[in-house]
Amino acid sequence: xxxxxxxxxxxxxxxxxxxxxxxxxxxxxxxxxxxxxxxxxxxxxxxxxxxxxxxxxxxxxxxxxxxxxxxxxxxxxxxxxxxxxxxxxxxxxxxxxxxxxxxxxxxxxxxxxxxxxxxxxxxxxxxxxxxxxxxxxxxxxxxxxxxxxxxxxxxxxxxxxxxxxxxxxxxxxxxxxxxxxxxxxxxxxxxxxxxxxxxxxxxxxxxxxxxxxxxxxxxxxxxxxxxxxxxxxxxxxxxxxxxxxxxxxxxxxxxxxxxxxxxxxxxxx
Amino acid sequence: xxxxxxxxxxxxxxxxxxxxxxxxxxxxxxxxxxxxxxxxxxxxxxxxxxxxxxxxxxxxxxxxxxxxxxxxxxxxxxxxxxxxxxxxxxxxxxxxxxxxxxxxxxxxxxxxxxxxxxxxxxxxxxxxxxxxxxxxxxxxxxxxxxxxxxxxxxxxxxxxxxxxxxxxxxxxxxxxxxxxxxxxxxxxxxxxxxxxxxxxxxxxxxxxxxxxxxxxxxxxxxxxxxxxxxxxxxxxxxxxxxxxxxxxxxxxxxxxxxxxxxxxxxxxxxxxxxxxxxxxxxxxxxxxxxxxxxxx
Amino acid sequence: xxxxxxxxxxxxxxxxxxxxxxxxxxxxxxxxxxxxxxxxxxxxxxxxxxxxxxxxxxxxxxxxxxxxxxxxxxxxxxxxxxxxxxxxxxxxxxxxxxxxxxxxxxxxxxxxxxxxxxxxxxxxxxxxxx
Numbered sequence: 001x002x003x004x005x006x007x008x009x010x011x012x013x014x015x016x017x018x019x020x021x022x023x024x025x026x027x028x029x030x031x032x033x034x035x036x037x038x039x040x041x042x043x044x045x046x047x048x049x050x051x052x053x054x055x056x057x058x059x060x061x062x063x064x065x066x067x068x069x070x071x072x073x074x075x076x077x078x079x080x081x082x083x084x085x086x087x088x089x090x091x092x093x094x095x096x097x098x099x100x101x102x103x104x105x106x107x108x109x110x111x112x113x114x115x116x117x118x119x120x121x122x123x124x125x126x127x128x129x130x131x132x133x134x135x136x137x138x139x140x141x142x143x144x145x146x147x148x149x150x151x152x153x154x155x156x157x158x159x160x161x162x163x164x165x166x167x168x169x170x171x172x173x174x175x176x177x178x179x180x181x182x183x184x185x186x187x188x189x190x191x192x193x194x195x196x197x198x199x200x201x202x203x204x205x206x207x208x209x210x211x212x213x214x215x216x217x218x219x220x221x222x223x224x225x226x227x228x229x230x231x232x233x234x235x236x237x238x239x240x241x242x243x244x245x246x247x248x249x250x251x252x253x254x255x256x257x258x259x260x261x262x263x264x265x266x267x268x269x
Numbered sequence: 270x271x272x273x274x275x276x277x278x279x280x281x282x283x284x285x286x287x288x289x290x291x292x293x294x295x296x297x298x299x300x301x302x303x304x305x306x307x308x309x310x311x312x313x314x315x316x317x318x319x320x321x322x323x324x325x326x327x328x329x330x331x332x333x334x335x336x337x338x339x340x341x342x343x344x345x346x347x348x349x350x351x352x353x354x355x356x357x358x359x360x361x362x363x364x365x366x367x368x369x370x371x372x373x374x375x376x377x378x379x380x381x382x383x384x385x386x387x388x389x390x391x392x393x394x395x396x397x398x399x400x401x402x403x404x405x406x407x408x409x410x411x412x413x414x415x416x417x418x419x420x421x422x423x424x425x426x427x428x429x430x431x432x433x434x435x436x437x438x439x440x441x442x443x444x445x446x447x448x449x450x451x452x453x454x455x456x457x458x459x460x461x462x463x464x465x466x467x468x469x470x471x472x473x474x475x476x477x478x479x480x481x482x483x484x485x486x487x488x489x490x491x492x493x494x495x496x497x498x499x500x501x502x503x504x505x506x507x508x509x510x511x512x513x514x515x516x517x518x519x520x521x522x523x524x525x526x527x528x529x530x531x532x533x534x535x536x537x538x539x540x541x542x543x544x545x546x547x548x549x550x551x552x553x554x555x556x557x558x559x560x561x562x563x564x565x
Numbered sequence: 566x567x568x569x570x571x572x573x574x575x576x577x578x579x580x581x582x583x584x585x586x587x588x589x590x591x592x593x594x595x596x597x598x599x600x601x602x603x604x605x606x607x608x609x610x611x612x613x614x615x616x617x618x619x620x621x622x623x624x625x626x627x628x629x630x631x632x633x634x635x636x637x638x639x640x641x642x643x644x645x646x647x648x649x650x651x652x653x654x655x656x657x658x659x660x661x662x663x664x665x666x667x668x669x670x671x672x673x674x675x676x677x678x679x680x681x682x683x684x685x686x687x688x689x690x691x692x693x694x695x
Contacts, residue, residue: 011488012495012510113479113486115512116521142509143502261509270671271678296653296671299678347659349669377668403673458582459673465651466671504624 002106002169004138006034007096008085010071017111017140018075018082020263024146025079027174030106034085035099037092038064061087093129100134106169107136107265114141114261118226121258122249125266131245133268136165138238140263148176148217149238149265151209153201154183154253162242163208165267170212175238177214179205183223184252190224190232226252230259242267270298270466273402275393275427277304277417278331281408284441286335289406290342293378295470297349298403301381302335303396304328305389307420311365314386318359318367328384329369333357336369336382351376365392389417390426397431404434404463411439411558428554428563434463435563437554444530447473449564450522451534452480452515454493460534460564461500467530467562468506475501476509476529486512526559534564570694572687573597573614577607577633578622578649587620590676591683604628608636615641617690618667618683623650623657631660638665643693645686647679 006021008014021032038060065087077083088095100108112124124130130137151166170177181202202219209216222229233239239257243266247254257264274289276282286302293300306328309317318329333355340353351374360368362383369382381400385392397405409417409424417423424437447467468475479486479494494510501508513521522531554561574596576584584600591598599616601607604625611619619637623630634646645667650657653671661669667689668682 012491012498015495016498016510113510113512115514116517116524117514143498144507261511270674294655295658297658297669298671347655349658377662401675401677403675458580462651462672466653469652469654 002028002030003103004030004032004107004109005096005100005103005105006032006082007092007108007110008034008036008068008071010067011111013111013113013140014071015075015111016113016143017109018072018077019143020111020140020146021082021109022078027146028170029172030169031081032079032109033103033105034082035096036064036068036085036087037095038087038089039092040089041091057089061089093127096129097132097134105135107138108133109138109140111140114259118255118258119249122254125243125247125254125257136169136265136267138263138265142261142263144237144262146175146237146263148178148236149240150178150180150233150236151205152239152241152253152256153179153181153205161269162267163204163211166208166240167212169265170209170214172213175214176217177209177240178217178236179209179219180233181219181221182229182253182256183221184226184229184256185223187224190222190228192223192232193221194219226255227259230256230261233260234262236262238263238265240265240267242269244269270296270404271301271400271402272298273301273303273393273397273400273405275303275305275389275405275407276332276335277389277408278326278328279408279410279417281410281438282335283338285406285408285438286338287342287441288438290339292466292470293339293349294342296466297378299379299381299400300339300350301379301383301396301400301402302332302339303393304332304384305392306384306386307389309386311386314365314367314384315359315361317386318384329357329359329367332369332382332384336371336380339380349376349378350374350380357382389420390423390430393423393427394430397433402433403459404436405431406436406438408438425554428561431563432565434460434565437561437563439558439560442560444471444473444528446476446509446529447471447532447562448476448478448525448529449532449534450478450480450513450518451494451497452482452487452490453534454489456493456497456534457565461497463562463564464532465506467532471530473530474507474509476511479510479512480515480518481512482515522561523558526561530560530562532562532564571595571597572618572690573616574599574618574620574683575607575611575616576600576620577602577604577625577630578620579603579625580622580651583622583649586676587679590680594680594683596683604630604633608633611637611640616644618686619644619646620679620683621646621648623648623661624652631657631664634661634664634666643690645690647682647686649674649679 068085239260239262245268306314318327354372354374357369357371360370362368365386367384407424428435477494477497479490498508525531574591576587578584579602588598588600604627621630621633637644637646647668648661648666649670651672658669667686
């Protein structure tokens with residue numbers, strides 16, 4: 001069984017993430033923990049130091065815990081480990097990175113409402129939290145059934161490391177996975193076709209699915225502009241991809257992952 | 270449900286009639302087909318519409334052909350609007366308002382055809398109020414200043430001043446998604462119900478778009494989006510969410526409207542009302558290339 | 566039964582706002598109103614006590630409005646049923662009438678519109694019981 005960490009807040013993004021995670025836990029053998037970091041900076045400055053500061057922080061945590069508890073009650077969260085979130089105070093990025101490193105989580109999950117501007121996604125994946133993320137990250141943008149997933153591949157990728165990561169999370173997962181070989185181009189219309197099964201990277205990915213005992217679905221190639229491909233991928237309940245931590249803004253994969261409305265699981269390269 | 274269909278002699282009114290017939294086919298709404306005679310005084314309306322004096326160009330005669338087209342959508346036996354009778358009498362309802370009265374139709378739902386004299390936007394709004402319309406449907410050419418029988422910005426004026434939802438129809442298309450923009454938390458039950466009927470009519474997905482201001486998405490908008498999403502999830506209707514920066518709303522609407530139907534929730538609390546002000550909202554509606562639904 | 570008899574109305578809609586809106590208006594008009602959010606419960610009550618008029622939504626969890634309409638008409642053919650729906654289709658409208666519905670009303674509607682329909686249904690009910 002793997003463990004995942006969800007960062008929660010009392011907003012729509014977290015509501016969607018929690019519900020999605022709840023459903024995903026029926027398909028992937030995992031245990032989920034939730035965490036909320038009280039941003040001390042946003043809560044004003046401490047009225048003093050030492051025990052005064054400690055008391056102030058405890059009061060903040062207590063009040064936030066109550067708020068989060070009410071939120072979880074409203075969300076009717078079923079998973080037992082999600083009912084008692086860890087509440088920390090401090091800088092959100094640093095606290096989450098600490099927790100992810102010490103907790104050895106298999107993946108990190110959070111809700112992030114999609115926007116029309118792919119630069120918002122670029123900023124997210126280039127935030128300090130994501131740049132230093134020690135594990136894969138699942139960004140839940142919409143509440144969709146997690147029955148089918150699209151695993152995105154491209155010709156340049158070295159998939160060996162990815163396979164190990166994929167197997168770790170998806171072992172015996174009850175999710176049907178389509179393999180999609182992407183080719184970015186500026187063609188007006190999408191070109192969708194069958195893949196050459198002899199392609200090494202496709203074969204490696206197929207092996208990963210078999211190794212994980214995951215149902216493999218279609219294997220196809222999609223050629224086109226990132227925005228068009230993103231629309232075409234809307235039908236999937238999860239988009240699985242890998243990305244370099246240092247991907248540039250004009251990387252078409254960034255644009256695609258930014259535009260696709262479905263939840264996205266990113267393995268870092 | 271009561272639908273007011275404002276019609277003129279331009280070709281877009283043909284597909285407005287088709288669209289309303291489809292919607293009425295599903296909803297069995299009470300429908301009023303309204304034409305406005307802008308060149309005659311209220312006192313002269315009845316005489317001016319007589320076939321003998323005005324012929325086929327009279328607004329009444331044009332409305333009669335729209336009625337035929339509307340009823341043609343329904344089979345003889347299945348129509349909630351009764352038998353396809355023809356030949357109307359002009360009956361003055363009051364000064365400046367004339368009804369086209371047809372022989373007994375045995376209808377379950379009303380199909381009313383009437384003509385008003387006067388300023389087009391004012392008369393359409395007056396009729397909407399009189400019949401307590403839930404929806405006004407009006408057509409205009411895309412990307413123009415909504416010239417409606419020679420008068421500019423009729424649609425904009427109706428959108429700005431109507432108490433109910435207004436569907437400005439600019440093209441005949443089947444949207445794959447209805448994009449509903451929200452920037453405040455007062456969303457009427459009637460507007461949600463209207464969206465539901467359109468989602469059903471078009472078999473479309475729904476996208477709830479939160480409009481953010483410079484400080485981001487307001488918490489009340491976030492909460493409202495969550496409750497709307499809940500509403501649809503509990504009814505097994507696929508609803509997506511998205512956030513848009515209010516400043517780029519214009520271009521986003523143009524982009525989304527290529528394939529989708531853009532709907533905007535307007536209300537007293539609406540920031541859209543402020544960023545578009547009454548003039549800008551009208552301009553947005555009139556200059557849009559695609560149909561726009563204003564929800565109230 | 567006579568013309569002085571109070572007309573009973575059962576309102577079934579899983580959207581509480583509909584029952585909340587309708588109930589006070591109808592009670593003010595002198596009807597005896599009972600509201601339900603769940604169709605099974607409403608049907609149980611109808612079996613205990615038939616109503617003169619039933620107003621039901623179509624899209625509901627469990628027993629849907631069409632099944633509820635069928636059950637009501639089987640139990641009490643004289644009950645006038647008004648179907649209201651937020652997701653109307655031509656098929657559901659036709660099917661409702663085939664099953665003997667008094668009227669079919671798509672949401673949104675103003676209270677005046679449904680009041681008119683109820684009034685017409687009442688006339689029909691009173692005509693039968695007088």
